[in-house]
Amino acid sequence: MNTLGSLVVDDLRVSADVELVHGVSLTVAPGEAVGIVGESGSGKSLTLRAVMGLLPRGVHRSGGRVQVDGTAAMIFQDPLSFLDPLARVGRQVAEVCAAAGRTSPRAARVRALELLESVRLPDAADLARRYPHQLSGGQRQRVLLALALAQEPDLLLCDEPTTALDVTVQREVLDLLAQLRAERRLSILFVSHDLAVVTQVCERVVVLRGGRVVETGAALDVVTSPASDYTRSLVDAVLPLPVPAGGGDD
Amino acid sequence: MTEPTARPDGYPGSPPARPAGPGASAGPTLGGLEVVEASVAFAGHRVVDRVSLAIRPGTILGLVGESGSGKTTLARAIVGSVALAGGSIRLDGSDLGRRRSSAERRAVQLVQQDPFASLNPLLTVGQVLDDLLREERLTSATEPGGRRPRLARQQRAADLLALVGLPSDALGRYPREFSGGQRQLIAIARALAVQPRVLVADEPTSSLDVSVQRTVLDVIAGLGRGMHLATLLISHDLSVVHAVCDEVAVMRDGVLLELAPAGRFFRHPGHPYSRALLEAVPRLPGR
Numbered sequence: 211m212n213t214l215g216s217l218v219v220d221d222l223r224v225s226a227d228v229e230l231v232h233g234v235s236l237t238v239a240p241g242e243a244v245g246i247v248g249e250s251g252s253g254k255s256l257t258l259r260a261v262m263g264l265l266p267r268g269v270h271r272s273g274g275r276v277q278v279d280g281t282a283a284m285i286f287q288d289p290l291s292f293l294d295p296l297a298r299v300g301r302q303v304a305e306v307c308a309a310a311g312r313t314s315p316r317a318a319r320v321r322a323l324e325l326l327e328s329v330r331l332p333d334a335a336d337l338a339r340r341y342p343h344q345l346s347g348g349q350r351q352r353v354l355l356a357l358a359l360a361q362e363p364d365l366l367l368c369d370e371p372t373t374a375l376d377v378t379v380q381r382e383v384l385d386l387l388a389q390l391r392a393e394r395r396l397s398i399l400f401v402s403h404d405l406a407v408v409t410q411v412c413e414r415v416v417v418l419r420g421g422r423v424v425e426t427g428a429a430l431d432v433v434t435s436p437a438s439d440y441t442r443s444l445v446d447a448v449l450p451l452p453v454p455a456g457g458g459d460d
Numbered sequence: 461m462t463e464p465t466a467r468p469d470g471y472p473g474s475p476p477a478r479p480a481g482p483g484a485s486a487g488p489t490l491g492g493l494e495v496v497e498a499s500v501a502f503a504g505h506r507v508v509d510r511v512s513l514a515i516r517p518g519t520i521l522g523l524v525g526e527s528g529s530g531k532t533t534l535a536r537a538i539v540g541s542v543a544l545a546g547g548s549i550r551l552d553g554s555d556l557g558r559r560r561s562s563a564e565r566r567a568v569q570l571v572q573q574d575p576f577a578s579l580n581p582l583l584t585v586g587q588v589l590d591d592l593l594r595e596e597r598l599t600s601a602t603e604p605g606g607r608r609p610r611l612a613r614q615q616r617a618a619d620l621l622a623l624v625g626l627p628s629d630a631l632g633r634y635p636r637e638f639s640g641g642q643r644q645l646i647a648i649a650r651a652l653a654v655q656p657r658v659l660v661a662d663e664p665t666s667s668l669d670v671s672v673q674r675t676v677l678d679v680i681a682g683l684g685r686g687m688h689l690a691t692l693l694i695s696h697d698l699s700v701v702h703a704v705c706d707e708v709a710v711m712r713d714g715v716l717l718e719l720a721p722a723g724r725f726f727r728h729p730g731h732p733y734s735r736a737l738l739e740a741v742p743r744l745p746g747r
Binding site (some may be wrong): 249250326347376377379380381384403404405406407409422423433434444445447448449450451452453454455456458 | 526527640658669670671673674684696697698699700702725726728735736737738739740741742743744745746747
């Protein structure tokens with residue numbers, strides 16, 4: 211059985227001076243998209259970073275097991291903190307391609323252009339010559355996605371990837387993520403504070419609070435009939451927004 | 461499609477007389493904040509381009525737009541921290557010029573996104589409020605030009621905290637001792653301490669957890685209406701605007717695209733871009 215892209219997190223503990231994540235367990239099946247939701251301090255980002263082995267300084271994994279089958283890559287809320295400000299974005303993607311595929315520099319450059327096109331960046335050849343600060347927020351997030359794809363991942367870890375984006379750009383990036391996921395059969399672990407975004411991307415949801423799992427289940431079930439009072443309070447706190455009349459769909 | 465440069469309904473042809481004081485009632489169509497053909501330019505580029513809108517006392521206008529729309533620059537022009545390249549900003553009919561008097565500055569208060577950055581970490585909440593209340597010269601008819609005695613100031617500070625729903629023992633504590641939502645409530649109390657007539661709230665809940673977002677919005681809306689303030693609520697989040705605003709203005713690339721009553725805006729957005737914004741927002745299933 212092909213288990214490529216699967217993830218098992220078992221009794222994960224993350225600590226600084228004190229323990230911050232208190233035994234979180236979750237799984238992602240091959241090709242599945244799972245969301246982690248919670249408020250600030252819930253441990254959702256720490257859990258994701260522990261899976262990637264990218265915990266902040268002074269924070270470490272103090273217990274439990276993380277097992278990724280295949281390659282994992284990660285995208286972040288703020289691409290600028292991850293991109294090299296002094297290197298053209300095409301070169302940055304090519305370098306990751308070269309490292310991942312052990313190909314020639316020329317083949318890596320060609321591959322980088324393909325990847326920039328695959329994240330639907332218009333005029334990728336021109337854009338590849340630019341520096342990160344010359345791109346819009348949405349373009350930078352697409353470059354970050356290209357960098358992640360350059361690593362040929364089976365599992366994509368997403369840490370609030372659309373939180374800093376405008377709502378129309380968020381929609382584009384979420385659509386892109388869905389397309390890439392289908393094309394490449396990616397598994398996804400998606401962290402967000404936004405329940406609506408998570409239910410749009412993910413089939414299953416894990417609700418965290420104070421470093422513990424409060425509830426886990428099918429995304430639609432969790433938001434329409436939450437099992438815990440805490441999840442219900444999160445759902446109830448989402449401000450409603452009516453859909454305008456006379457849209458293109460009706 | 462809304463005519464971008466159209467003046468809001470009811471805009472008066474000539475400036476009305478300024479009401480006698482904060483308690484004075486505005487005329488049937490006058491009073492509040494008026495932004496008339498306002499432009500702001502940076503390095504020759506108009507980032508706010510001939511924007512006109514009006515906010516009556518006791519009402520809330522929601523201003524939405526994406527990054528680069530000019531909404532925050534317009535807010536800064538309204539509070540007087542950015543100069544206009546053209547047009548005017550009027551309060552109760554009188555022009556708020558480039559150089560504002562201290563009374564005019566007090567009249568237009570700003571609440572920002574990050575309450576921690578705007579609160580002095582070395583001062584207790586009580587000290588922050590007391591400094592403001594001590595500066596304030598009473599303008600009431602009974603004590604013209606007078607200052608509040610210390611006990612009266614303490615009582616007023618406690619009253620302000622009560623208005624925003626914080627206990628009076630908060631007066632002795634420092635900003636770091638509060639949650640993000642509580643710090644935003646403190647920032648609101650501080651803005652109200654100087655008895656403003658206009659409240660500009662720029663993304664006031666954007667850095668807060670959803671569980672406290674509602675509380676902060678209810679405080680802004682409740683006090684804005686109750687204290688008869690003209691409130692401008694700037695947000696990238698249309699559901700925030702939908703929750704509390706009477707009217708909605710949409711900006712893009714420095715231009716006002718649409719200005720409409722909230723009920724009509726959310727049901728029948730007048731501009732295609734407004735509709736695109738509304739339709740792009742992810743909805744929770746079953747809500």
